[in-house]
Amino acid sequence: xxxxHLVRSSISHQFTYYGLKAxxxxxxxxxxxxxxxxxxxxxxxxxxxxxxxxxxxxxGVAIIxxxxxxxxxxxxxxxxxxxxxxxxxxIAATSKVLAPGLRLGYLLSPPDNSALCAEAVRTTxxxxxxxxxxxxxxxxxxxxxxxxxxxxxxxxRARQDLARELLPQELLQTDPACMxxxxxxxxxxxxxxxxxxxxxxxxxxxxxxxxxxxxxxxEHGVRINLACASSREQLVSGLRLLASTLxxxxxxxxxxx
Numbered sequence: 001x002x003x004x005h006l007v008r009s010s011i012s013h014q015f016t017y018y019g020l021k022a023x024x025x026x027x028x029x030x031x032x033x034x035x036x037x038x039x040x041x042x043x044x045x046x047x048x049x050x051x052x053x054x055x056x057x058x059x060g061v062a063i064i065x066x067x068x069x070x071x072x073x074x075x076x077x078x079x080x081x082x083x084x085x086x087x088x089x090x091i092a093a094t095s096k097v098l099a100p101g102l103r104l105g106y107l108l109s110p111p112d113n114s115a116l117c118a119e120a121v122r123t124t125x126x127x128x129x130x131x132x133x134x135x136x137x138x139x140x141x142x143x144x145x146x147x148x149x150x151x152x153x154x155x156x157r158a159r160q161d162l163a164r165e166l167l168p169q170e171l172l173q174t175d176p177a178c179m180x181x182x183x184x185x186x187x188x189x190x191x192x193x194x195x196x197x198x199x200x201x202x203x204x205x206x207x208x209x210x211x212x213x214x215x216x217x218x219e220h221g222v223r224i225n226l227a228c229a230s231s232r233e234q235l236v237s238g239l240r241l242l243a244s245t246l247x248x249x250x251x252x253x254x255x256x257x
Contacts, residue, residue: 010064012220015211017066017079033213043175046077053084061087062110068093072153072177084112089117094136100149104132153177160237161225178253179227183242185220194252195222200253201245203238204228 012020024031044052056063065080065088081090090108095101105128109117112147121127139145156179163181164172175182183205185194191207198205205222212218224242229235 009033011061012213014213014216015208015215018210021213031213033216038121041118042078043073049077049080049214053087054086056087056110058187063088065090065150069178070098070151071241072156074153074177081108086112089113094132094145097147097152097187098136098139102132102136104136137153139250156226159229162232162236163224163239166236166243168243170179171246172199173204179223179225183222185222185246188250189220189246190250191218191222194220194245195255196246197248197251198222200251203241203242203245204244 001109007215008029009032010024010029011032011034011038016031016033020031026107051064055061063084067079067090070076070079070092079088081088082229087110089110092106092108094104094220107117107121136145148166157176158183159179160174160176165176165179169184172181172186173184185191191209195205195207205224208218208221208223211223225238226235229238
């Protein structure tokens with residue numbers, strides 16, 4: 001059991017990665033959700049990064065920088081790890097930007113924590129698959145990785161254009177290099193109801209409740225994955241179904257007993 005005198009917390013936006021939510025009870029830490037603005041939700045400005053570093057240094061707080069999509073950003077700002085290497089754990093991966101089956105992660109830790117991080121890897125995953133390491137290394141060194149990322153980014157931008165064309169732009173929140181869009185839902189839609197109605201029509205989206213860290217009042221919205229569709233034609237079909245669902249009203253769905 002966790003010691004009653006030890007409280008471990010992770011500060012996050014009110015919406016966070018659902019994988020982190022699953023880890024919290026396993027590793028016995030609390031996720032504290034705080035409000036944010038557009039600068040905190042999308043690509044963080046250099047001013048916001050410096051302010052975050054200043055707070056972390058003054059209070060001795062570790063920073064976890066999730067940068068798995070960073071290589072897709074055309075004009076990258078300095079990473080938080082480069083601004084505050086003594087407190088930042090920087091995470092990168094290949095599966096998001098190169099190939100889903102290339103399951104390889106990279107962790108840059110503060111120098112004083114490198115031994116602890118190495119021990120954590122050995123006791124949980126032991127080691128990455130050597131074949132994955134070999135493929136990723138060759139691709140990075142011979143330029144294949146960059147060619148794949150360029151192609152990925154071209155496709156993402158085309159799909160972003162389709163989303164802006166078929167869905168109300170005033171309700172969309174996203175970034176040109178992101179393979180997801182956030183759709184804010186007008187009344188009377190609730191996030192879970194919209195997701196259920198969309199699924200009944202054949203389209204799966206993630207409601208805001210899946211990302212909420214606690215029971216606080218949250219924005220009603222859904223995350224749409226633009227990369228899941230096997231073709232642009234299939235994506236267009238799905239987006240049109242979502243657009244028609246948005247214009248409809250919540251429908252009572254038959255349950256199963």
